Amino acid sequence: MSAVGVERASLRRLLPARAAAELLAPFGRLLPAARMRLRRADGELHAEAVGEAWHEPGVARTWPLAIDAVEVGLLVIDPAPRTDAEEAAVEVLLGALRRALTAAHAQRAMAGETLERYREIHLLYRVGDALAGTLDPAAVPRRVLAEARGVIDGDGGGVWLADADGDGAPGARERIVVEGPSAAPSDGAGLRARLADPELPAIVAAGPGAPEHLLWAPMMAREACLGGVWLTRAGDDAVFAAGDLKLLTALATQAAAFLDNARLHQRALAQERLEQELRLAYTVQARLMPRETPAVANWSVAGFWRPAREVSGDFYDLLPVGDALGVVVADVADKGMPAALFMAVTRSLLRAAATGGRTPSQTVADTNRLAALDASDGMFVTLWYGVLRPDGEVRYVNAGHNPPIVLRADGRVERLPRTGILVGWDADAPYGEGVVTLAQGDLLVAFTDGVTEARDPHGNEFGEGRLLEIVSAHRRADAQAVLDAVRSALDAFVADAPTHDDCTLVVARFGTPPRVG
Amino acid sequence: MPKLLIADDEPHIRTLLQQTLETLEDDGVELLMEADGAAALERIRRERPDVAFLDVMMPRMNGYDVCAAVRADPDLAHVRVVLLTAKGQEADRQRGADVGAHLYLTKPFDPDALLETAERLLGLG
Missing domain, CATH: 3.60.40.10 (PPM-type phosphatase domain)
Structure with a gap:
């Protein structure tokens, strides 16, 4: 799955090469004998500015540039500053770089957050389109599971349905739809605990008795829990993230509304059939x-x-x-x-x-x-x-x-x-x-x-x-x-x-x- | 080196579009940004990008007119134009088709779909 707009911070993204060069350029006058370089975390040269009096490489000094304790690059001054004035100039340059990086990082985080919302909106549009006109309650669980697995990486997953009459009581005529290789409903203490308390969305890390990480979102409609959707994932670094839970919860809530509607429709149909039969019965009885x-x-x-x-x-x-x-x-x-x-x-x-x-x-x-x-x-x-x-x-x-x-x-x-x-x-x-x-x-x-x-x-x-x-x-x-x-x-x-x-x-x-x- | 131009007068939307499409830079695609229609057309004529994402409602020159001007220029026949407009104005879709846009996307855009569209139009992935 692509991770548009949410990748790790990097110098290239935070301070594009041209902007970096523009930022370095004025410091050529403050550090005329130095060559200032920005290197990316992978060591590649990102931008540089050379003082008018610089001749050749000497003994350089480096300063790390970090965002949220993650090193995104290095400032390399060659040769290292020798005077207090040069030290002060480097401090000013570092301050300017760090402010630019921090501001860009904050803006990117905001944009990333917005893109996440966009993604959610479109997921809901898509699910809404797919389920619009679905009047068969049985079609909803597979659809929601397929959509969930389409947007959130997982090894397997399932849908648990509470009592089909909608009282939400766990264990009452529950039905479970499961897809994927490792998602048998009996798997894991984590899932058993969720089935006992289905209304709370949860990220559950693997642990004793639970071989896989679990992501759980309830299907809530009109304040009733109609069931829940879960995804599983194995691997030490594969614990689900808060964003995954937000997405799954939005999806499950949407699906619950469709499930609720489909069930109401079924009930209305049954009621209509019954009324038709009663009208017929009245006719028969009146003839008696x-x-x-x-x-x-x-x-x-x-x-x-x-x-x-x-x-x-x-x-x-x-x-x-x-x-x-x-x-x-x-x-x-x-x-x-x-x-x-x-x-x-x-x-x-x-x-x-x-x-x-x-x-x-x-x-x-x-x-x-x-x-x-x-x-x-x-x-x-x-x-x-x-x-x-x-x-x-x-x-x-x-x-x-x-x-x-x-x-x-x-x-x-x-x-x-x-x-x-x-x-x-x-x-x-x-x-x-x-x-x-x-x-x-x-x-x-x-x-x-x-x-x-x-x-x-x-x-x-x-x-x-x-x-x-x-x-x-x-x-x-x-x-x-x-x-x-x-x-x-x-x-x-x-x-x-x-x-x-x-x-x-x-x-x-x-x-x-x-x-x- | 393939080029993709993004033109939108709204700086936040530009940021979002850029952040959505910046992974293309890893494939050697150069992203060009412009903030109005006239500047976008000038940049298209100068840089001849492969793909142009154009907001419809832009100052100085709207997206339709930029698209029509691109289509009218035989030297720019290779430029694929994607028009972007606010959700709910799908009625304008026909107008987009009339001026020769390849695609018509609505905002808020689906980031994954937007990236896929760009990759497809650039012949990547």
Whole structure:
């Protein structure tokens, strides 16, 4: 690798020959009998000035010229000064030479430092260019390692990645990418110590148990340590320099930002895929809700279902049971995809169990037995299943569900209490049956707790009282109108507050002609 | 003896360019320094360097005009001209090409790339 602008001090670089000759020339008058020469550290003649009265070489005297204790050349006065005046002149000349060398050295050091910054800037440009558009996190480690090895001499090197989820904890699912002949990650106590404390950049000299010198830079992004990059080098004089560490740190920081971005992109992609799947699942699930009400004499029925997220653990179902109508309102004790899957299973089991003239209690008991087999991961469902007969009789099972409300035409309120425990808990649980008979103008309202526990922006619950109030106010309307009134009131109440639970509501009115849709 | 001319009105940049390219002296290359465009053109005509690194924005005569004058002189057909300009003014690149510059480099320059460029243009290394 070239070392532009950072080589050791030399007379030739510090005081070019022409400038040196110009500096010596005026001293020819002060030392007329002398020949003044500047020799380089390798002995070569660099510049000279000859006094007017100088004749031939005599016994010379030399003075070393040094910068930072490194000899860069010699001043040779031939013959050696003999008088005090000549000694004084030589002192003045030495002073002028040393000042010129020191000033040039300082300027060169500054320029060297600036060139180092230039080099860093361009390294970062280059890495930035190379990694721009890299959305694959796996591509970053090899790239950063290749760039590091391109700018810093080393025998080998590696990249250590902390937990891919980015918590930075060493040892958690760490992955190491290694290149080069002598960079096995187990090599050396130095590397093991860095892996235990990865956030500190370090130059570690070889020592007992560590055959190679080590250079370590952490990959920090958003104050988290995503990993680290290291280079190794063998040889007594090969310890890494501070400039190497600065470069590697700049590189590692740059790489960390790209790694972080690539990971965020991957997560966003995964999230997008998941959301797409959920949207699809919603479509599938929405199709499971009744699209029309099977005809049953003397009843009008309307239902409403709204998931809190894309998919729901709530459902309602309307199924013909002979000349009667089976109504299910159910709530799986969870939300999201697992609840949605369990909801679909429960719905199918109940539909299958309801056939063949089984009573509500037999239907729910069968459903429960089969659901309990599938519910090993703690998935349960509360449900109300009632069979609405044309004569107004309702036989029902309430499996741990909120008691539905019967609002009589004269304003009295009755509740349909639990007749068994929630479905899926105990395969052998017994389910009793309740019976209620509705008369002309009576309303039956079954719902999930998402309705009564819906919250407004201040955190207040909608509550059963409010539900009852609205239903009462509309009790002379048909089922769909009652349902619409509840839904509007619920929407107005919740306003823009976040929805936490699925909402399901079924309203059935006895004594009006059956409706479709 | 190959010659390389550096022309930039900014003394610090001149120092940086010189310090970057001075290793060429080990290969027998003579470095010539100038601080404005007119002086650079005069020096090019006089010394006929192999390569000239010219800052674009220089007093008395800008880098484009120096380059165009060099290109217009058949005696200087061998001179390879590299224009240097501040980062972010790459739009001027076309103008550099139009006046016959061999290369167009931006400042802050990459020291390693600059040295390699000079070596390549001088036919060294």
